[in-house]
Amino acid sequence: MTTYVAAAPDIQVSSLLMMGILGGMNQEEIMPLLEKYQIPTLKPNQWHDLQPFLDLLREISEGDLAGMYNFVAIGMSIAEHIDFPPDVNDLEAALVFLNTVYHGALDKEPMSEGWRIEKVDENHYTACCGSPFPSDLEYGVAYATAKRFCPKGKTFTIRRDVFPGGDWKLHVLLT
Numbered sequence: 001m002t003t004y005v006a007a008a009p010d011i012q013v014s015s016l017l018m019m020g021i022l023g024g025m026n027q028e029e030i031m032p033l034l035e036k037y038q039i040p041t042l043k044p045n046q047w048h049d050l051q052p053f054l055d056l057l058r059e060i061s062e063g064d065l066a067g068m069y070n071f072v073a074i075g076m077s078i079a080e081h082i083d084f085p086p087d088v089n090d091l092e093a094a095l096v097f098l099n100t101v102y103h104g105a106l107d108k109e110p111m112s113e114g115w116r117i118e119k120v121d122e123n124h125y126t127a128c129c130g131s132p133f134p135s136d137l138e139y140g141v142a143y144a145t146a147k148r149f150c151p152k153g154k155t156f157t158i159r160r161d162v163f164p165g166g167d168w169k170l171h172v173l174l175t
Contacts, residue, residue: 003166004058005132006050010108013053015046017105020078021057021137025069033059047107054132061134075140079148091149092117095125095172098145102131123154123174128167135160135168146172 019042022030034040036059037052060069088097099115113130120126129138139160146156151174159171 003132003134004054006054007110007113007132008108009049009051011050012047012107013050014105014107015042015048016044017078018042018048018053019044020081021074024074024077025060025065029065050106050132057134071134071136072140072143075137075142076144077140078137079141079144082145089149091146091151091172091174092119092125094145094149095127095142098127098129098141102129125172127170127172135162135166139170142170142172150174 033056037056039048039052039056061071082101084094084097088094095115095117102114103109103111116128118126127142131138139158143158146158150156154174157173159173161169161171
């Protein structure tokens with residue numbers, strides 16, 4: 001999936017996800033961009049067109065604010081606030097659940113998009129996310145999820161493979 005381009009023009013994003021991404025940013029700096037992309041005051045339980053929000057994120061990543069905002073940290077914050085159900089109690093289940101969270105935050109997103117998790121062995125998972133969001137944001141989501149669900153007595157590392165064209169794959173490795 002192309003970064004910053006919605007898969008279809010009618011896809012909408014949850015205001016809660018938008019609030020999670022924008023909440024840590026300086027509101028004085030972000031307000032002109034919200035106005036530019038005609039993004040209204042955000043309130044819970046609302047849906048907004050995804051493409052203007054992606055345009056705003058692209059401008060942040062490419063513009064004067066790029067050095068100020070770390071999309072990895074924003075992704076980590078998102079994952080730290082995910083309300084995982086009680087039956088999600090290990091790393092594999094948590095990584096798989098990211099796809100449910102992804103589709104819960106995006107209305108009309110094709111089911112072919114989102115998180116794809118593969119268990120290579122007991123200590124190795126791969127994760128790809130067909131998403132229009134910056135890959136650093138998705139890396140942060142995976143990192144915080146691995147940190148939260150890393151089995152006791154183990155440590156984790158995440159390695160990112162980047163392929164020509166910008167596609168990527170994360171390797172979550174337990175030791």
